[in-house]
Amino acid sequence: MSASAKIRVTPKVMGRLRLASQGLLGGFSSPEECVSTMGAMQAQDLASAFWAVGQRVPGSGLSKVLEALENGTVVRSWPMRGTLHLVPPQDLRWILGITTERSMRSVAARHRELGIEKADIAACRDLALERVAGSPGATREELFKIFESAGQVTAAQRGIHLLWILCQNAWLVQGPPAGTAGKALGQQLFVAFDEWIPESKILGREEGIAEFLLRYLRSHGPATLQDFAWWTQIPKSEVRAAHEAIRSQLVELVFGATSYWLSPETAALLDDGVPGSRTVLALPGFDEFLLGYTDRSLVLPPEHFQKVVPGGNGVFKRMIVSGGEVVGTWSRSGTGRTAVVVPEAFAPEGLTPAAKRSFELQAAKYLRFMER
Incomplete structure (x- = not known):
């Protein structure tokens, strides 16, 4: 080259x-374009996923990303690695067609432990589809109660595994956020896949x-x-x-x-030289910039990995990225007008004065996003 x-x-x-x-030096025009271009975006933590989209869609606010979920122009499901992602609705069926069989094999032993058999899956499928047909959807708790009333135990994670299986098989999908927008960052309603996604791209x-x-x-x-x-x-x-x-x-x-x-x-x-040498970003935890690769040492020096994923527990902290490298973490405390964003640089001397000013602009951008 x-x-x-x-x-x-x-x-x-x-x-x-x-x-x-990844659109972090330029950006996309909408949440839909962002998710479609990325293919899939880690969304185990929904609030982090929203900010991941917000960082890539200039001028957007939380309400704009929520609207994409409410309208079904972006969906959230378990397309791979047993982990929730934001995905383009028209692509979810063919992605599941590629990944579901291996995903199911990977948890077969756990399903045997939980006593989940084909008859149980079929029964829960019929119960769930009957409940959500023609409706705005049902919460996880509502579906668990229906399963329990039919003799299907949901304790010890058996219930969430049953819902996962129904989503893996494209019978259910997570739809609009549950509750009001102010309380929508935790749960979504489960809806019938074919009703929520009436048109799917077909790929072998x-x-x-x-x-x-x-x-x-x-x-x-x-x-x-x-x-x-x-x-x-x-x-x-x-x-x-x-x-x-x-x-x-x-x-x-x-x-x-x-x-x-x-x-x-x-x-x-x-x-002509790659831009972004002075760019400072406040990225969410679980962002694809770090999580989307098996080898993360290119952007995160190994000696600092534990500071982003303490104890290797799979929970990724929010990251400060400067010039293409993760240089620290950040946290938010307080709510509303009392909210503040606190940086924690890896370097003992902290962020440089220029980087600190840039991060303060990022912090303000984040707080505006969450309020819009």
């Missing part, structure tokens, strides 16, 4: 290329994997095939085959003897 000779590629440059790919397995891989590498690149295989849990042999079908639409960047792939548009930034 001739462009790489015009700039010395370093981990920070790789990080800034990822910022560009090979075509679907190729489409998913292309979208991932364009929105997350520079990234490796291993990154995608981990992100989706799709077998590496199928990922390699899909890559052969789409590699002409991508650019290869060799860094540290490893092949990374990215879009031609992002690669072209290497010609």
Whole structure:
């Protein structure tokens, strides 16, 4: 790649290329465009997912992202890794068609422990679909009560596993937020998949994997095939085959003897220098900028990993990103007008004066987003 000779590629440059790919140096026009371009966005913590979208859609507020969920133009489900993501509604069915079988196998032993059999799944499916048919939907608690009344135990996580199975099979999907907008960051109503998503794109397995891989590498690149295989849990042999079908639409960047792939548009930034060297961002916990890769050391020095994921417990703190590198964490305390955002830099001397001023602007942007 001739462009790489015009700039010395370093981990920070790789990080800034990822910022560009993910819309964090420019942005998308709407939540729908953001989620569609990204393919899927981590959404285990819904408030974090909303801010992840907000950082990528300039001028947006919480209400605009909530509206996308309320209208069904963005949906939230478990498309891969047993983890909730925001996904484009028209793509969810074909993504599940690729990932569900392996996801179900991965939890088969747990389902045997919980005594979940095919007859139980069929019974809960019929009960749930009868309840939500033609209605705005039902809360998790409402469905649990219906299951319990029919003799289906929901304790010890059995209930949530049953709902997960119904969503994996595209019988149910999470729909509009439950309650008022001010209380909508915790739960969503469960609705009938076919009613909430009346039109789905149809892709076969090979075509679907190729489409998913292309979208991932364009929105997350520079990234490796291993990154995608981990992100989706799709077998590496199928990922390699899909890559052969789409590699002409991508650019290869060799860094540290490893092949990374990215879009031609992002690669072209290497010609004149990748922007973002002075960009400071307040990213949410679980953001795709860090979580979307199996190797996170390019943007987060290993010696600081425990500061972002204390004890390796899977809970990612909010991150301060400067020039393409994670340089600290941040937290919010208080509510409403008393809310404040507090940075905690990794460096003992803290953020530089310029970075501190930039972060203060980010903190104000975040607080405005949450109130809009």
